[in-house]
Amino acid sequence: MAQAEEKREENHVLLVAFSSQGHINPMLRLGKRLAARGIHVSLATTEIVRHRMLKSSGAGPADHVTGIELLFFSDGLSLDYDRKTNLDVYMDILGKHGPSNLSALIKEHYTSPKKLLCLVTNPFVPWVSDVAAEYNIPCAMLWIQPCALYAIYYRCFNKLSAFPTPTDPDMVVELPGLPSMEKEDLPSFVLPNNPFGSFPKLFSELFQGMEKFKWVLGNSFYELEKHVIDSVCELYPIRPIGPLVPPTLLGQDQELEDASVDMWKSDETCIEWLTQQPPSSVIYVSFGSIVVLPAKQMEAIATALKNVKRPFLWVVKPPEFPTPDGAGQLPSWFLEETKDQGQVVRWSPQTRVLSHPAVACFITHCGWNSMLETICSGIPLIAYPQWTDQPTNAKLIVDVFKIGVRIKKEADGNISSEVIEKCIEEVMVGPVAEQLRKNAMALKAEAQKAVAADGSSDENIRLFVEEITCDSCKKDGSPNVGNLSHEGQDKVSDKGV
Ligand SMILES: O=c1ccn([C@@H]2O[C@H](COP(=O)(O)OP(=O)(O)O)[C@@H](O)[C@H]2O)c(=O)[nH]1
Numbered sequence: 382m383a384q385a386e387e388k389r390e391e392n393h394v395l396l397v398a399f400s401s402q403g404h405i406n407p408m409l410r411l412g413k414r415l416a417a418r419g420i421h422v423s424l425a426t427t428e429i430v431r432h433r434m435l436k437s438s439g440a441g442p443a444d445h446v447t448g449i450e451l452l453f454f455s456d457g458l459s460l461d462y463d464r465k466t467n468l469d470v471y472m473d474i475l476g477k478h479g480p481s482n483l484s485a486l487i488k489e490h491y492t493s494p495k496k497l498l499c500l501v502t503n504p505f506v507p508w509v510s511d512v513a514a515e516y517n518i519p520c521a522m523l524w525i526q527p528c529a530l531y532a533i534y535y536r537c538f539n540k541l542s543a544f545p546t547p548t549d550p551d552m553v554v555e556l557p558g559l560p561s562m563e564k565e566d567l568p569s570f571v572l573p574n575n576p577f578g579s580f581p582k583l584f585s586e587l588f589q590g591m592e593k594f595k596w597v598l599g600n601s602f603y604e605l606e607k608h609v610i611d612s613v614c615e616l617y618p619i620r621p622i623g624p625l626v627p628p629t630l631l632g633q634d635q636e637l638e639d640a641s642v643d644m645w646k647s648d649e650t651c652i653e654w655l656t657q658q659p660p661s662s663v664i665y666v667s668f669g670s671i672v673v674l675p676a677k678q679m680e681a682i683a684t685a686l687k688n689v690k691r692p693f694l695w696v697v698k699p700p701e702f703p704t705p706d707g708a709g710q711l712p713s714w715f716l717e718e719t720k721d722q723g724q725v726v727r728w729s730p731q732t733r734v735l736s737h738p739a740v741a742c743f744i745t746h747c748g749w750n751s752m753l754e755t756i757c758s759g760i761p762l763i764a765y766p767q768w769t770d771q772p773t774n775a776k777l778i779v780d781v782f783k784i785g786v787r788i789k790k791e792a793d794g795n796i797s798s799e800v801i802e803k804c805i806e807e808v809m810v811g812p813v814a815e816q817l818r819k820n821a822m823a824l825k826a827e828a829q830k831a832v833a834a835d836g837s838s839d840e841n842i843r844l845f846v847e848e849i850t851c852d853s854c855k856k857d858g859s860p861n862v863g864n865l866s867h868e869g870q871d872k873v874s875d876k877g878v
């Protein structure tokens with residue numbers, strides 16, 4: 382056997398991620414933490430990612446990210462297919478073609494696939510566990526949203542608690558370890574008016590077949606979500622190993638390289654601009670990589686930013702498939718009328734922005750990666766959630782973590798610029814702002830402790846590596862090592878705040 386293959390198969394873990402940046406980057410950072418403990422790691426994802434990475438860098442094909450080998454398989458669709466608009470078709474085709482294409486990739490790259498220590502997957506590609514079973518490899522899942530979402534979906538899709546129905550759409554949901562949740566606080570995929578049928582189907586199969594996963598790891602930390610983490614211990618435990626964010630946000634060695642991919646080229650000029658702004662003065666605004674706001678909402682945000690007369694940095698990512706209704710586009714007057722007040726970029730180096738001393742707060746769609754990055758930067762948030770986990774993430778920000786406020790929608794679903802202006806003033810000045818900043822700084826310190834040597838997340842990574850490399854637990858064919866997880870959790874619980 383060639384030396385490279387030998388190395389690839391010895392002490393090797395294969396990560397498999399869905400094609401979005403927000404799923405791949407936490408996976409790569411998990412890979413980095415495994416590599417730091419002597420594990421060889423590769424990451425497989427779909428061809429569309431390679432295509433976007435090439436477009437963003439303009440360079441040759443990337444085959445490694447800081448020592449982690451990248452492998453690609455087809456999702457069954459052409460590269461120019463509009464996956465976002467046709468979400469259900471996309472998830473369906475991916476579910477049909479993904480398993481055989483991933484299986485072929487494993488056969489092609491690994492002479493003895495069963496020597497792999499384990500496959501690690503994420504929630505949007507749950508069928509990876511069937512591919513793992515085909516090769517008799519244990520499978521783990523990295524849950525890439527808050528543990529609260531794991532608990533909600535587990536209970537919803539196993540019918541353990543009551544959730545809104547078409548006849549009772551407004552019911553308030555009560556779950557252990559979480560505050561009471563109204564419909565605007567629940568993930569959109571559990572609501573009766575959710576338009577994407579593929580996700581409830583996917584989550585039903587996933588949460589009714591959890592025994593396929595020997596381990597469930599979470600991109601969170603125990604001290605952040607301890608009540609809800611404890612609440613699922615008896616159901617199917619989740620071990621928090623995060624936050625999986627760049628090392629620079631965690632107070633770790635500045636020399637440590639991040640493991641991440643960039644699907645869009647970031648505009649670095651904004652850092653220079655930030656450096657010219659007073660400390661804690663800038664409002665950072667971004668709605669992540671997927672959300673495209675309707676023109677009316679863009680107008681309300683634009684008006685509010687102009688009226689508050691504070692410096693701002695707004696990421697306006699041009700829609701991949703533009704529409705004639707002006708969605709995702711700035712009002713025509715905005716750039717001219719605010720040219721001395723703020724900056725607009727197509728894509729920012731977000732983690733550098735959030736940790737810049739000039740940044741005061743973040744108006745966000747509440748994607749979980751953005752939230753963790755903000756928590757690790759110790760600044761308050763203004764939540765404007767759109768879909769999937771985001772409404773629940775907003776609820777956590779306001780009522781559990783207490784590090785931000787939420788932009789309330791009008792009865793017709795729109796937002797008014799006055800409400801946004803009020804939110805901005807609330808997080809910038811006065812006693813509420815002061816308390817939010819204090820809470821944010823305290824959480825930042827907890828996050829750093831969790832990932833430092835012997836912190837709760839570091840300990841959970843250590844346990845995971847111990848278990849995947851231990852011969853007796855590696856290949857015993859039994860489902861979930863529930864007791865081990867539970868013991869591990871108890872161990873961590875003792876350290877809880
Ligand atoms: O201008 C931007 C906007 C976002 N991001 C990164 O893109 C990810 C967005 O993930 P998230 O889960 O917050 O939202 P999604 O884009 O998946 O909806 C985060 O890591 C951000 O740091 C970035 O680098 N530049």
Ligand SMILES: O=C(/C=C/c1ccccc1)O[C@@H]1O[C@H](CO)[C@@H](O)[C@H](O)[C@H]1O
Nearest residue numbers: 401403464465525526748749750769771
């Ligand atoms: O990254 C995604 C991907 C969504 C997607 C894109 C195209 C087709 C189907 C689905 O979603 C974000 O993931 C984050 C982590 O799970 C989450 O916190 C954000 O809210 C999502 O926007």
